[in-house]
Amino acid sequence: MLQAIALGLPLTLLVTVLSLGLGTVLALPLVAGLRSGNRAVWLLTRGIVDLLRGIPPVVWLFILYYGVSLGTLRMSALQAAVLGLGLVSSAYLAEIFRGAIGSVHRGQWEASSALGFRGGTAWGRVIGPQAWRTAIPAYTAYGIGLLKDSSIASTIGVAEIVFFSNQYARQSGEGIMVFFIAAGVYILLSMPLGMLSRHLDTKLRKAVAR
């Protein structure tokens, strides 16, 4: 039983890490769009973000896995899972980043331009680090949520924890234990992440506390 869960662990972690990475990268253009002064660009980005968040992840996974084909070429289950969860994450993360950037005080922008910083320097050295500090708790909370959402990948056949637990439950007929242990594994996995997040948060808070 434990073996079944241990077999699934690598893919659970892989799907989580890859889709979080993909989501973070894809979130950046979305944030730019959400902050855009151009009405058309803003509306388009808003629509994309709302649609990505408004449709359940499992539907995105099914659309990508069963629905999308280029000629005879189809995505593997892992590719579809990472792309689907990455797309959904990008929308949620874009909202988190947007809020964090908005929380940086206006004076910081004014001070950057008063010091003659160009856009790149202002973002990289002044606004970015402060916004990132605000975003960390929400970002890690989303990461923990994504760890749990990675279980959805089992529905299209990615061999992660729930996939193996399900297989074991069907074969042995002992569903109750295997799913309780699976639940325990998810809780155990999210605990160090939560601790890391709190640690980073207090450390960064201390750095700016006066």
Place this chain on the structure above:
Amino acid sequence: MTGLLPDVATILPTLLGGLQISLTLTFFSLLFGLPLGLLFSFGVTARNRAFRYVSVFFVEVGRGAPALVLLQLMYYGLPNVEITLSSLASACLALVWTTAAYTAELIRGGIQAVPAGEIEGSDALGMSVGDRLRFIEIPQGLRIALPSLMGFAVLLFQATSLAYTVAVPELMSQAYSTGSSTFKYLPAFIAAGMLYAAISVPATWLSVLAEKRLSRHL
């Protein structure tokens, strides 16, 4: 790509029955989950040990484990202890658990945000603890928690799509069976996605609106 839109348009109406089951599942999960969440929100800080341990167990497992695991636990696991429920009932039970666990934390946050002056005021008036909870803390705490509870309801509605894995004939499973019988997977899932979005996007706007209105005086 030709014929995608007409296909979606033909499939869409056939999925409405599934949408109704998704909404029913959401409704019953909230109906039973919210009162339980309120109970657990007091349970996790209760002085009575048994009550506290039970609450902490349900809240931590309900939040820590994926909804998908809870669904399968109820469906494949409960028969081990001689309880066999229909797929709809077991899905409902799992989602009630999820709802209770998440809303317990949201409600607790709301109640803790009730200004301390309100509590002092009720003490000064000589209110009993029960009256204070009933007239001061719970109504104001729920009001503060309302936007986040609405946000959770949207996520719960989306989570009902996972009930297809335990054979509940809801929207997702109807889309899947349409897709596999006609091989029109893409139009079927696009139609399902549109129906999910048609409910959850406006509902999200509503929760943002509620948040703005309720924080108007802050």
